[in-house]
Amino acid sequence: MPTSPTHTILVLGGYGFFGTRICQSLATNQSIRLLIGGRDEDRAKRLALELGLAPDQALAIDANAADLAQTLAALRVDTIIHTAGPFQGQDYHVARAAIGAGANYIDLADGRDFVAGIGQLDALARQRGVFVTSGASSLPALSSAVVDRYAPRFHQLTSIRHGIASGARAPGLATMRGIFGYCGKPFSRLVAGHHETTHGWLDLQRHQFAAPVGKRFLGSCDVPDLALFPARYPGVQTVTFHAGFASASGHLFVWAAAQLVRLRILRSLAALVAPLHRISQHLEPFVSDKGAMFVAMEGVGVDGQALSLEWQLVAAQNHGPHIPCGAAIALAQKLAGGEELPHGAMPCMGILTVADYLAALQGFDVREIAA
Structure with a gap:
């Protein structure tokens, strides 16, 4: 997949409960061009302003739009982080759109069937040479x-x-x-x-x-x-x-x-x-x-x-509430830093260590009690 000087990441549902926390963390990474997307453009713009981002980094995007893949491609999105739940009952429209646009895909899904079934997109993701993972959360x-x-x-x-x-x-x-x-x-x-x-x-x-x-x-x-x-x-x-x-x-x-x-x-x-x-x-x-x-x-x-x-x-x-965001933040930082993550579609297991995960939560009052 072509690379650009900065890694463009779209957080879908970026002004939501978890999306806001992810955006707050990623906005400080100079290797990332952060886009905040969702149905409510006004809310996206308010968060962008709070984070010191440019107005054009806040976007009105419908996750269910038929032309989502074309939109992602036009925006030159390298990675999409999907936080717009609930995931129970959702299909893989957003993940398929990301693959179609040649973008990596990360979600915070907690739906049992949704996360377990992401492997059905493995062949498509491998063909496009992108990283697709579901359940990037606690x-x-x-x-x-x-x-x-x-x-x-x-x-x-x-x-x-x-x-x-x-x-x-x-x-x-x-x-x-x-x-x-x-x-x-x-x-x-x-x-x-x-x-x-x-x-x-x-x-x-x-x-x-x-x-x-x-x-x-x-x-x-x-x-x-x-x-x-x-x-x-x-x-x-x-x-x-x-x-x-x-x-x-x-x-x-x-x-x-x-x-x-x-x-x-x-x-x-x-x-x-x-x-x-x-x-x-x-x-x-x-x-x-x-x-x-x-x-x-x-x-x-x-x-x-x-x-x-x-x-x-x-x-x-x-x-x-910052803990469920740790995986998406850690994965985004790895991708923006040029680290190669496995191509294909998989549940988010075996990709991050505990140390990787907790490093993304530095600065918060979170304490590990090791066994």
């Missing part, structure tokens, strides 16, 4: 990097349990629509060597995080790792993921609502997403600003003895 980019780091300690890794407890800062409305879309709905996960059915935001449990986070309620979530990890780590018998909110009462409310969906008393929580988002924003000053992530692994160590270890990442000052 899951599976960071979670798999953690497992990859510690896997050599195991003769046989049998269990991966992981989860995230958020801080007070409410995610974007699109993110909430995605994660609440499967509240009370059934999905499959691997437990003790068998595929079992659980339900979104049920399977209530409490996990002990490092201080100052402490114990948090968590519920089961349908994430890409549940599909990807059993294939990536042969011999693993259990893969689970749970997530929870900073407010215990808020989490228990969602748990109870998910029960109503499971019992078919409620059809879904779709109608509650917008009011819950507003309420969470109002309650933010009264809820903990601290969140955390954990990855717990069990199996047989290289010495033949049982081995159990746990890695954690703790965030304060409501800096937790």
Whole structure:
């Protein structure tokens, strides 16, 4: 793919919850010509002004436009970062457009089927000589990097349990629509060597995080790792993921609502997403600003003895929402720096190390607790 003196990166949904954070980081890189795109040109222009960018670096772009590939080519985009979720139910129109324009593609998707299925574009991406990856976020980019780091300690890794407890800062409305879309709905996960059915935001449990986070309620979530990890780590018998909110009462409310969906008393929580988002924003000053992530692994160590270890990442000052942005930032910096990333389409695993990921979060109150 032809290169230019500066690497042009378009952040689609660049003024959104995660997009803004990515743009704030990339705007300081002199090797990057940053474009902020989305349906609302006024919002894009306001962010561009805040970041000291030129007015023409803010664009009105519809991700669903039939001529998106032609638009990307005309803009000479080298890499597109797609943050405009929710990804559950989306197709690969944006990724296909990027490939058609000869541009690399990175997304922050958290939809299980969306991330796991990105490989269907592998042949096209290889033909065009571009890098295409999905799930460049906490899951599976960071979670798999953690497992990859510690896997050599195991003769046989049998269990991966992981989860995230958020801080007070409410995610974007699109993110909430995605994660609440499967509240009370059934999905499959691997437990003790068998595929079992659980339900979104049920399977209530409490996990002990490092201080100052402490114990948090968590519920089961349908994430890409549940599909990807059993294939990536042969011999693993259990893969689970749970997530929870900073407010215990808020989490228990969602748990109870998910029960109503499971019992078919409620059809879904779709109608509650917008009011819950507003309420969470109002309650933010009264809820903990601290969140955390954990990855717990069990199996047989290289010495033949049982081995159990746990890695954690703790965030304060409501800096937790920056963590999902780390992979896209790290990958963008690598591409802008001329580093060759693999051609083809793949879930975001085996591309970044934990160190790569955390380097993109320097300056934020994020602390690693290594196993």
